[in-house]
Amino acid sequence: MPSRFFSIQFRLVVGFALVLGLALFGVSWYVGSVAQNEVERFERRDQQIRAERVKRLLARHYFRNRGWDNLQGAVEQAASATGRRIIVEDAHGALVADSHPDSGEAFTGDAARSQTIPIEVNGRLLGQVTLVRGESTGTIREPAISRLASGVDRALLLTGLAAGVFGVLLVWLMSRRVLTPVRTLGAAAQKLGQGDLAQRVPTSVPGELGQLAHTFNIMASNLQEAEKRRRNLVADVAHELRTPLSNIQGYLEAVKDGLLQPNSATIDIIHHQVLHLVRLVEDLRVLALAESGSLRLDYQPVAPGELLEQTAEAFRARADAKGVELVLDLPRQLPTVEMDRTRVTQVVGNLLENAILHSPEGSVVTISARAPDSETLRLAVADQGRGIEPEELPQIFDRFYRVDPSRARATGGSGLGLTIAKQLVEAHQGTIGVESKVGKGSCFYVELPLSPRLNGAAARTDNSI
Numbered sequence: 001m002p003s004r005f006f007s008i009q010f011r012l013v014v015g016f017a018l019v020l021g022l023a024l025f026g027v028s029w030y031v032g033s034v035a036q037n038e039v040e041r042f043e044r045r046d047q048q049i050r051a052e053r054v055k056r057l058l059a060r061h062y063f064r065n066r067g068w069d070n071l072q073g074a075v076e077q078a079a080s081a082t083g084r085r086i087i088v089e090d091a092h093g094a095l096v097a098d099s100h101p102d103s104g105e106a107f108t109g110d111a112a113r114s115q116t117i118p119i120e121v122n123g124r125l126l127g128q129v130t131l132v133r134g135e136s137t138g139t140i141r142e143p144a145i146s147r148l149a150s151g152v153d154r155a156l157l158l159t160g161l162a163a164g165v166f167g168v169l170l171v172w173l174m175s176r177r178v179l180t181p182v183r184t185l186g187a188a189a190q191k192l193g194q195g196d197l198a199q200r201v202p203t204s205v206p207g208e209l210g211q212l213a214h215t216f217n218i219m220a221s222n223l224q225e226a227e228k229r230r231r232n233l234v235a236d237v238a239h240e241l242r243t244p245l246s247n248i249q250g251y252l253e254a255v256k257d258g259l260l261q262p263n264s265a266t267i268d269i270i271h272h273q274v275l276h277l278v279r280l281v282e283d284l285r286v287l288a289l290a291e292s293g294s295l296r297l298d299y300q301p302v303a304p305g306e307l308l309e310q311t312a313e314a315f316r317a318r319a320d321a322k323g324v325e326l327v328l329d330l331p332r333q334l335p336t337v338e339m340d341r342t343r344v345t346q347v348v349g350n351l352l353e354n355a356i357l358h359s360p361e362g363s364v365v366t367i368s369a370r371a372p373d374s375e376t377l378r379l380a381v382a383d384q385g386r387g388i389e390p391e392e393l394p395q396i397f398d399r400f401y402r403v404d405p406s407r408a409r410a411t412g413g414s415g416l417g418l419t420i421a422k423q424l425v426e427a428h429q430g431t432i433g434v435e436s437k438v439g440k441g442s443c444f445y446v447e448l449p450l451s452p453r454l455n456g457a458a459a460r461t462d463n464s465i
Ligand code: ADP
Pocket: 350, 354, 355, 358, 383, 385, 386, 387, 388, 396, 397, 401, 402, 403, 404, 408, 412, 413, 414, 415, 416, 417, 418, 419, 442
């Protein structure tokens, strides 16, 4: 069956035609039966009047002729005047006269078609007369009534046909107008599915369809953005991997060609590049897991003060080597927090590493913790470094983003540290942010819920990622 038979427009038109047909049939049937009843009521009354008139005529004849003799002529006359077959019987039921004796038409007893009334004068029964409307007299129905009935029927039929045609045409036009945006949307969705992510549809249509078009456009934009991000990521990853690999390749070729001695200094350089590669790959793995929501967190009650002290201790040697002072600013009492200790240590470690890296000699890096309300723990790492330009701030949590790429790469940074930190904090249902003033320093802060909603996460006892 052609697909247009399954189209919404076709179904709408057919559906409407059916409803219209049923409605018209119902109205016609109702109007027709009401008209029929009225016509029959009128005919019965008419019959009654005629019968009374004939009865009076017959009574007069009876008295004038002192009996029913010579009645046939008068009955035939009355029959042609009234347009009825007239049958007269005497008081004993014997047939006296019949205006149409040869009609052969049997009396039907149909109340609407025949009428029998007794002929009585002063309480004396002279006989009875029956008036029959029938084929024989050509008077099944009065011509005027018959015209009225067929006129009503014809009017109903014509009105119904006109309303039907006009209604179906109207529904067809309206549904075409309403469904045009749906067709446009369908075509755009098909092209989008085939990979043309630039597809957009007009949103000027009012109502739900306009809303749908708007939602479609948002979806297409998101898909396009995601595709762009995916392509950028692949390019970025390839770029990041290529640099240390090219370095290793260069050193190995120089050793092979005898340009460089395979001594411990050369091996150290190559080892450093390999470590950088390993860290990069590991960072990418953690990031991929965190972004896909498959990162498993091992929630346990942790004393935040103790965690910060231990992390600071791990970085003290590095800070000392750079002449940077590490200061812990912890209140005496801090609530215990449900968290994955390893992952939060990783986040604080990353912030500390950046802070020390960007701090000048003789400056101070402060690690603090507070519980500003009964639901949140706020950790902060503040430095007195060069700070971050306001226009750079929105991007520093993006993948592979470095404020100064050449310097950052030289220090071994992959531009993934803050991105991973953000993902890990968000996996804890927390937030991470930064306040920075150029020339004064930066303060990175992390806010964690004291009791995260462990929907599903509580089941994650496995710490492997
Ligand atoms: P990386 O691993 O290369 O350090 P991050 O994601 O940790 O990358 O940091 C992104 C960029 O943010 C870095 O290139 C650095 O320039 C900037 N940045 C991070 N922390 C600080 C800080 N405390 N002070 C100034 N700049 C910072």
